[in-house]
Amino acid sequence: MDRLIAILGLSMLMAACQSATPAAVASPSPSPSPHIAPTDAILQSAEIPAGLNPCLGSGPIDVYVTTLAHADAILGARVGGQWDQLRAAGASSGAISLFTSTPAACNAELATTSSATSVVAFVAVFSDAGQADRAWDAGVFGFVPPLPGELPAGFTRGTGTGLGLSSWPSMPAFADGRRQC
Numbered sequence: 001m002d003r004l005i006a007i008l009g010l011s012m013l014m015a016a017c018q019s020a021t022p023a024a025v026a027s028p029s030p031s032p033s034p035h036i037a038p039t040d041a042i043l044q045s046a047e048i049p050a051g052l053n054p055c056l057g058s059g060p061i062d063v064y065v066t067t068l069a070h071a072d073a074i075l076g077a078r079v080g081g082q083w084d085q086l087r088a089a090g091a092s093s094g095a096i097s098l099f100t101s102t103p104a105a106c107n108a109e110l111a112t113t114s115s116a117t118s119v120v121a122f123v124a125v126f127s128d129a130g131q132a133d134r135a136w137d138a139g140v141f142g143f144v145p146p147l148p149g150e151l152p153a154g155f156t157r158g159t160g161t162g163l164g165l166s167s168w169p170s171m172p173a174f175a176d177g178r179r180q181c
Contacts, residue, residue: 035125038095043121045099052099052119055106061094061122071107078109082141086124089138090131094124110141 039059048054057067061083069076086094098120100106105116122140126132136145 038093038123038125041123042095042097043099043119044097048099048119051101052117053101053103055098055100055103057106058097058099059095061096061124064096064098068107075107075109079141085138086135086140089135090126090128091124091135092127094122096120096122110143 038061042058045054055067057064065076065080065083067076068079083091083094098106098110098118100116100118102116105118108116110120124132124135124140126135138144
């Protein structure tokens with residue numbers, strides 16, 4: 001009987017030491033949500049106004065750099081170097097789409113042809129937002145975003161563009177006032 005009382009007492013003591021909340025069960029980390037491929041995230045032909053045609057080389061950034069290098073070796077090397085800087089900053093892949101009103105603008109440095117209308121979209125994939133923000137603030141393909149207090153008149157930076165916190169329009173692109181960032 002003493003033995004039964006001891007076992008019962010020990011059982012009650014053990015039960016009193018147990019937490020009322022169940023112990024956490026380890027589970028695997030959730031897998032990241034699938035991301036859109038950079039070539040699917042850039043502007044597509046259906047999103048561009050009439051009169052602008054896609055340039056040869058639009059798609060993966062490496063294809064664009066190679067296409068530029070065939071047309072202008074110096075420009076291709078410079079753009080390739082800029083892409084290498086983004087990769088050194090953490091970019092793992094990228095895509096670009098370029099639409100212009102004249103084929104000659106396809107092989108010109110971005111935003112240097114005043115006689116053509118053009119729209120460019122560039123997407124780069126980084127492993128985290130910090131890498132992307134640092135690369136963006138350092139400049140992408142020669143475009144450095146202005147500081148919030150240094151925006152030219154009529155320009156918007158951030159969520160007011162309809163895009164993310166760091167977006168800004170490089171120039172008005174459409175006659176109806178829409179801007180491409």
